[in-house]
Amino acid sequence: MALINGVTIAIVLFGIGLLGLILRRDLVIKLLALGLVNGSTILCLVSLNARVDGVAPIVHFPASVPYVDPLPHALVLSAIVINFAILALALVFVMLLVERYHTTDSQRIEHEIKGERIP
Amino acid sequence: MRRSSRGMIITASALVICFCALLMMMFDYHGAREEAGAAYIERGTIDTGAANLVSAIYLNYRLFDTLLEILVFSVAVLGVRFYLLERGKEEVVAEIPESQVVRTSADLLLPLILLLGIYLVLFGHLSPGGGFSGGTVAGTGLLLCAVALGADVVGRRFHEPTLERFEWGVLLAILLLALFPAVLRRLPLTDLLSPGRVGSMVSGGSILIYNVLIGVKVFIGTWVIIHYFVRHRGEI
Numbered sequence: 001m002a003l004i005n006g007v008t009i010a011i012v013l014f015g016i017g018l019l020g021l022i023l024r025r026d027l028v029i030k031l032l033a034l035g036l037v038n039g040s041t042i043l044c045l046v047s048l049n050a051r052v053d054g055v056a057p058i059v060h061f062p063a064s065v066p067y068v069d070p071l072p073h074a075l076v077l078s079a080i081v082i083n084f085a086i087l088a089l090a091l092v093f094v095m096l097l098v099e100r101y102h103t104t105d106s107q108r109i110e111h112e113i114k115g116e117r118i119p
Numbered sequence: 120m121r122r123s124s125r126g127m128i129i130t131a132s133a134l135v136i137c138f139c140a141l142l143m144m145m146f147d148y149h150g151a152r153e154e155a156g157a158a159y160i161e162r163g164t165i166d167t168g169a170a171n172l173v174s175a176i177y178l179n180y181r182l183f184d185t186l187l188e189i190l191v192f193s194v195a196v197l198g199v200r201f202y203l204l205e206r207g208k209e210e211v212v213a214e215i216p217e218s219q220v221v222r223t224s225a226d227l228l229l230p231l232i233l234l235l236g237i238y239l240v241l242f243g244h245l246s247p248g249g250g251f252s253g254g255t256v257a258g259t260g261l262l263l264c265a266v267a268l269g270a271d272v273v274g275r276r277f278h279e280p281t282l283e284r285f286e287w288g289v290l291l292a293i294l295l296l297a298l299f300p301a302v303l304r305r306l307p308l309t310d311l312l313s314p315g316r317v318g319s320m321v322s323g324g325s326i327l328i329y330n331v332l333i334g335v336k337v338f339i340g341t342w343v344i345i346h347y348f349v350r351h352r353g354e355i
Contacts, residue, residue, distance in 0.1 A: 015135045022127045049156075057172035058246060059164045059317065069156030070163070070172035077177055078188045081251055085195030088344050092202045095351070099206065 006047020013040035027094045027104045031087060038083040045072045045079070168314025169244040169323035178249075178326045182308045186297055189333065193290055196340040200283075203351045218267075225267035232260030240334035244323035250330040254337025261342050270349040277342075286339040293332045296325065 013036055020033030049069045057070035094104065101109045159176060167175040177185050236257030239248030265273045300309040315322030 011135070011139055015131075018131050018134060019128075022131050023124065056247070057160065057163075059170045059172065067160050067172065070159055070176055071156055073173045074177040074181060077173070077249075077251060078184060081188050082191055085191050089195050089198045091348070092199050096202060096206060 006043055006050065010040045010044035010047065013037075013043065025105050025107050027097065027106055027109075030106070031090055031094065034090075035083065035087060038079065042076050042079055045076050048072065164317050166314070167310070167323055167326065168317055169326050170318050171244055171246060171249075174244050174249050174323070174326055174330070178244075178329045179310055179324070182297060182329075185329075185333075186294065189290065189293060189336065192337070192340060193286075196286070196343055199344050199347055203347045206351060209350050221267045225263050229260050229264055232263065233257055236260060236334070236338070240330050241320075241327070243330040243334075244326040245318065245320075250333025251337055253330075254334040255341055257334070257338045258341025258345070262345050265345065265349065270346060274346050274350075279346075282339055283343065286336060286343070289332055289336045289339070293329065293336070296328065296332070 017033045017036035017040060021030055021037065024030055024033065049072045051066065051068050053065060054068040055065050057067040057073065059067075097109055098104055101112050103109060159172060159180070163172045163175045163180075164170060167179040169175040169179070236253045236255075239253030239256060240250055241253075243249035243253065261273060298307050300311055301307045303311070305311070310324040312324040314324055321327070
């Protein structure tokens with residue numbers, strides 16, 4: 001198995017997204033990182049089931065070549081829709097926070113909520 | 120500050136390592152996965168009549184999952200609408216300077232995009248596509264229209280309260296369609312229509328109906344989200 005395949009790329013992307021989600025302070029960049037995590041998950045699901053000689057699971061008679069497993073593709077569909085829903089809702093919350101605190105910096109927002117002096 | 124960020128790095132690395140370990144275990148786990156997939160490939164078209172096995176799974180075998188997925192989508196649309204209405208004060212949408220290039224390309228592309236969306240919805244059981252992707256494509260076509268003409272001009276073409284009521288009506292129709300077999304003393308989510316001849320337009324049992332309903336739902340939902348964002352942000 002080649003070292004650089006879909007799964008390893010997905011792992012690297014997942015790591016980058018997770019680090020961005022935790023370490024970056026900007027809320028919008030956090031959401032972008034969340035999107036990256038979601039994309040890496042989809043890439044992982046698809047490439048785990050990829051076959052070199054397989055074709056998309058759409059039946060054309062007569063079936064001579066093997067189809068790839070259609071189940072993960074159906075799961076990916078849910079993942080995409082739910083990611084879209086989460087992003088839309090989270091963007092609204094970011095809009096509300098920016099309106100109230102005039103910043104997208106999560107730490108400044110937390111400091112303001114606690115009533116501390118902003119460092 | 121310094122210590123907490125170091126803790127976060129450690130936590131993140133631990134999470135990545137756990138994720139990798141999970142993947143490594145999945146590499147060894149071949150048997151059951153291929154068996155399940157093989158069963159779907161073998162029986163999918165015979166059971167459901169849909170040539171597209173992915174639609175056969177998410178609109179027939181696992182319809183229950185898809186129903187909850189539609190509910191999640193609806194709740195997201197509802198949340199966007201609720202919180203943006205709660206926020207009150209709408210901004211006046213800034214007029215976009217009229218651009219001949221955008222206008223002409225929108226005129227050219229909009230019919231094609233809508234046609235592609237309708238095709239993806241109607242042929243979701245025969246070829247790649249389906250309600251979710253077709254609805255999103257058509258909704259994005261409306262976004263192009265909003266960029267070219269201004270969101271308020273496009274918004275005025277629709278009667279928004281009717282549109283929103285229609286969206287919830289479609290959701291109700293999907294749920295009732297799923298529950299309808301219970302009236303005939305069958306299990307809910309059973310497909311009552313016959314599979315039909317595989318590859319013809321009218322085949323796949325109820326999959327076509329579900330695709331059309333989901334397509335309308337996602338189309339309206341996408342437009343509602345876009346329009347509320349534009350209206351409350353003041354610009355595209």
